[in-house]
Amino acid sequence: MAHILILGGTTEASALANVLAERGIPATLSYAGRVASPKPQPVPVRIGGFGGIEGLERYIGAHGITHLVDATHPFAATMSGHALAAAQATYTPLLTLTRRPWAPESGDRWQTVPDIAAAVARLAGPPRRVMLALGRMHVEDFAAQPQHRYLLRFVDAPAQRPALPDHHLVVDRGPFTVDGDTQLLRDHGVELVVCKNAGGTGAQAKLVAARRLGLPVLMIDRPPPTGARLVHGVGEVLEWLRHPADLGV
Numbered sequence: 001m002a003h004i005l006i007l008g009g010t011t012e013a014s015a016l017a018n019v020l021a022e023r024g025i026p027a028t029l030s031y032a033g034r035v036a037s038p039k040p041q042p043v044p045v046r047i048g049g050f051g052g053i054e055g056l057e058r059y060i061g062a063h064g065i066t067h068l069v070d071a072t073h074p075f076a077a078t079m080s081g082h083a084l085a086a087a088q089a090t091y092t093p094l095l096t097l098t099r100r101p102w103a104p105e106s107g108d109r110w111q112t113v114p115d116i117a118a119a120v121a122r123l124a125g126p127p128r129r130v131m132l133a134l135g136r137m138h139v140e141d142f143a144a145q146p147q148h149r150y151l152l153r154f155v156d157a158p159a160q161r162p163a164l165p166d167h168h169l170v171v172d173r174g175p176f177t178v179d180g181d182t183q184l185l186r187d188h189g190v191e192l193v194v195c196k197n198a199g200g201t202g203a204q205a206k207l208v209a210a211r212r213l214g215l216p217v218l219m220i221d222r223p224p225p226t227g228a229r230l231v232h233g234v235g236e237v238l239e240w241l242r243h244p245a246d247l248g249v
């Protein structure tokens with residue numbers, strides 16, 4: 001009997017969970033426990049780290065996992081690396097489900113940097129009004145550029161104030177809308193949007209809003225994929241579940 005473990009936290013993971021539930025295919029969706037109340041799912045959910053690669057291996061064995069789908073966010077590189085290692089060690093078929101990176105369209109004013117540190121360095125210079133659409137985990141890195149007026153957006157209200165002297169915090173979770181993000185950028189007079197190349201639709205609104213308003217975007221490239229077999233759609237996952245030819249590596 002199949003039992004799919006979905007490493008979740010994205011729109012794609014939720015879409016897959018819905019389709020597997022509709023078809024009565026046993027699945028468990030896994031969250032890291034990063035936010036207070038993760039989105040309810042139509043399949044059983046587990047919340048929290050596994051305890052490294054070995055912890056994931058133990059989980060796979062103890063719960064009779066027959067297939068592993070890494071549907072984590074493209075920037076969740078550690079989890080994806082652990083999924084590949086644990087799948088190989090336990091001979092569990094592995095598939096990565098993710099979205100294509102965004103590519104600039106006409107009217108876009110993107111500057112692309114390889115990682116968060118490069119984005120911080122690129123913010124050297126006179127004060128500007130900057131939207132950091134990066135969530136909570138990397139905000140402290142930007143304390144190296146305290147001169148700016150930052151607009152922050154977190155999923156949950158933080159336990160302590162972010163260490164940026166001049167910031168405004170919005171607590172909201174995606175998926176976001178173009179009208180909502182256009183209004184937000186206008187209301188705060190944002191002059192630059194900093195974001196990760198997450199891809200997908202849930203975080204895309206701010207890019208369309210920036211294009212509408214003629215604002216520049218500092219786009220952080222995603223880390224390299226792990227090399228595991230990678231698909232972009234739920235249909236391809238179903239196809240793979242019918243016959244996972246190999247370990248998906």
Ligand code: 3Y8
Pocket residue numbers: 008009010011012013014030031032033034035037038039073133134135136137138153154155156173174175176195196198200201202203206
């Ligand atoms: C806990 C679980 C679904 C998934 C929805 C997607 C879309 C909406 C847009 C902005 C960008 C950001 C952030 C974002 C989006 C989706 C998706 C996505 C970006 C939830 C969720 C969890 C998280 C974790 C959270 C991070 C943060 C990143 C906010 C659920 C709501 C910025 C990524 O406070 C924290 O510690 C938050 C941490 C990792 C990045 C960061 O560094 O802060 N996501 N987001 C997952 C877990 O515990 O395993 O409740 O749905 C999921 C979603 N957030 O099923 O509909 O598919 O990406 N998430 C980014 O893109 O840069 C917001 O503000 O414009």
Ligand code: NAP
Pocket residue numbers: 007008009010030031032033034047048049050051052053055056071072073075076077078079080082135196
């Ligand atoms: P990460 O840095 O790649 O992983 C760090 C550790 O968090 C992992 O080693 C693992 O702990 C645990 N972990 C991560 N994802 C997990 C999951 N789905 N289930 C169980 N444990 C998980 O991960 P991250 O970037 O913090 O992302 C955490 C979660 O937020 C993921 O579900 C991801 O899909 C989601 N998310 C992240 C972003 C982002 O910008 N990074 C954006 C949207 C959603 P152990 O080593 O203890 O197993």
